[in-house]
Amino acid sequence: MIEQENGLPAQFLSDLADIVGPANIRTGEAIGELDPGEEPDNLGASAVVSPGTVEELAALVRTCVRHGVTMVPQGGRTGLVGGGISTAGQVVVSTRRLNRIERLDPAERVAVVEAGCTLQALQEAALAHRLEPGIDLPARGSATIGGMISTNAGGIMAFRNGVMRHRILGLEAVLPDGSIYSDLTRVVKNSAGYDLKHLLIGAEGTLGIVTKVAIKLEAVPAAHAVALFGFGSLPAALAAIRRALDARIGELRAAEAMWAEYFRYAARHFGWSAPDFSMDHQIYLILSLGGADEGALQEELAAIYEELLESYPETSAVLASSLAQEQAIWRLREESSILYADYPNSPSFDVSLPLSQLDDYVSRCRAGFAAVLPGLIPFVFGHLGDGNLHIMLNRAADALTADEIAGVEKVLYEGIRALGGSFSAEHGVGSKRIHALYATADPVKLEMMQAIKTVLDPAGLMNPGKVIDSARLAESGKPHFPS
Known part of the structure; x- marks a missing residue:
């Protein structure tokens, strides 16, 4: 069979074009016209194919199986752990054409949407009925529902509505055999x-490609109010959350x-300040309340501030009184x-801890990083309601050696499972965090994961090199579940 320069058989590419139409398959320079998203290596594949129906996708998968070609599913390419990285000889399966909202029933409070629908598109459609998908994150404009399912995304409202796993009622997917x-x-x-469905949620496309879901919707409050607090300690911030929950x-x-x-x-970068608001606190907290009346919500936030002052007199607060201030x-x-801007490609991490462990954990990280490299400090922010911390470093990626990165990860991950936490809260495992999974996970869990992968994808054609390391597990000498 004739091989094209891109490393894929000509007949294979012809078969794909017959399935999706020539306009929906890209090779060579046409791939370079696409936006790679968060990872420059996302578009290293020899072909990018965009099926328009689940039937087309199923036929595509069967064709890849017949030719032994590996597939890398991609949505909005917003992933941060290399889950969408592709290489020559592979096919990227894009869900961009599978972007329809098929059903949105305000009485049921359920939407049925295809995997390539962006979070923002679903939010806007639901808002017309005073509803929302109950999950939100900054990449809403490009992150797709299928991608969010694949990584079990969390976001801003997870403490209240759960993560993606808790939002999905039903699911459709194409499995590795087509x-x-x-x-x-x-x-x-x-x-x-x-x-x-829970095998596919969080599997990052290694067990199949999600094509459609039924997702729960929540009522949108008529009004909301936002305040920024400054506290001298984490316990004070946690006390504010407890009070706000009540x-x-x-x-x-x-x-x-x-x-x-x-x-x-961030405040220096944006030139942000507010009268009588101290910039010398240890931790800052944005609280947002939703309800029926904006004025009443603002009064409630003011009441929370007054009550916190009794126990934490150093507290500062600023209440947003306009949309511009809120933004x-x-x-x-x-x-x-x-x-x-100052630390190009700074390594970033995504961990979660029980709330009772957060204060000691952050202190341990500060001390541990300084021991790895003097002057190395963490930029810490995140979803305090559910214990999810995002951590970046005050160093560019190329300013840290491999040993220093390994030292940082040892500080971050050592003992995290014993604390009841996770090395990956919402970004997934991808290709960049496989070593962390194997360093922290229960060995029996790893064996079960391998057994499931072997049963569903025996040829290893679905997003290989992501989430699970079959070779590493095989070399461990541990017994395996029968496949």
């Missing part, structure tokens, strides 16, 4: 055997924290990429 798994249940109560008026919708180094950097406060937290 068969279509369809269980688009639209009800919460479903005890009909194994709930197999709000007499409204309900807590966001509790986003920024430790001092990150907050001051300025949120910009401090959401536009964390500003750090790359």
Whole structure:
């Protein structure tokens, strides 16, 4: 069979073009016209194919199986752990054409959407009915629902509504043999055997490609109010969250924290300040309440501030009184990429801890990083309501040696499972965190993962080199579950 310069058989490419249409397959220079997203290596594949229906995708997968070609599923390419990286000889399967909202029922509070639908598109469609998908994150404009399912994304409202795993009622996917798994249940109560959708949620495309989901929707409050607090300690910030969860008026919708180094950097970058608001606190917290009346919500936030002053007199607060002030406060937290201006490609990490462990953990990280490299400090921010911390470093990626990175990761991950936490809160494993998974996970869990992968994808054609390291597990000498 004739091989093209891109390393894929000509007949194979012809078969793909017959399935999706010539306009929906890119090779060579045409691939370079696409935006690679967060990872320059996302588009290293020899072909990018965009099926328009689940049937086309199933036929595509069967063709890849027949030719032994590996597949890398991609959505909005917003992943941060290399889950979408592709190489020559592979095919990227893009869900960009699978972007329809097929059903949105305001009485059921359920939407049925295809995997390539962006979070923002679903949010806007749901908002027309005063509803929302119950999950939000800064990359909403490009992150796709399928990609968020694949990494089990969390985001700003996870402490209240759960992560993606808790939002999905039913799911459709194409499995590694090209068969279509369809269980688009639209009800919460479903005890009909194994709930197999959970094998695909968080699997990062290694067990199949999600094509469509039924997702729960939540009511959007008529009004909201936002305040920024400054505290002298983490316990004070946690006390503020507890009080906000018990709000007499409204309900807590966001509790986003920024430790001092990150907050001051962001405030300087954006030129943000407020009268009588101290820039010398240890931790800063954005609280957002939702409810029926904006004025009443602002009064509730003011009441929370007054009560906190009794126990924590050093507390500062600023209440947003306009949309512009609210957006300025949120910009401090959401536009964390500003750090790359001074620290290009700074290594970033995504961990979660029980709330009771957070204070000691952050202190241990500070001391541990300084021991690895004098002057190395963490920029810490994240979703304080659920214990999810994002950590970046005050160094560019090329300013750290491999040994220094290994030292940083040892500080971050050592003992984290014993504390009841996770080395990956919401970004996934991808290709960059496989070593962390194997360093921290229960060995039996790893064996079960391998057994499932072997059964569903025996040829290893679905997103190889991501999440699971079959070779490493095989070399461990541990017994395996029968496949």
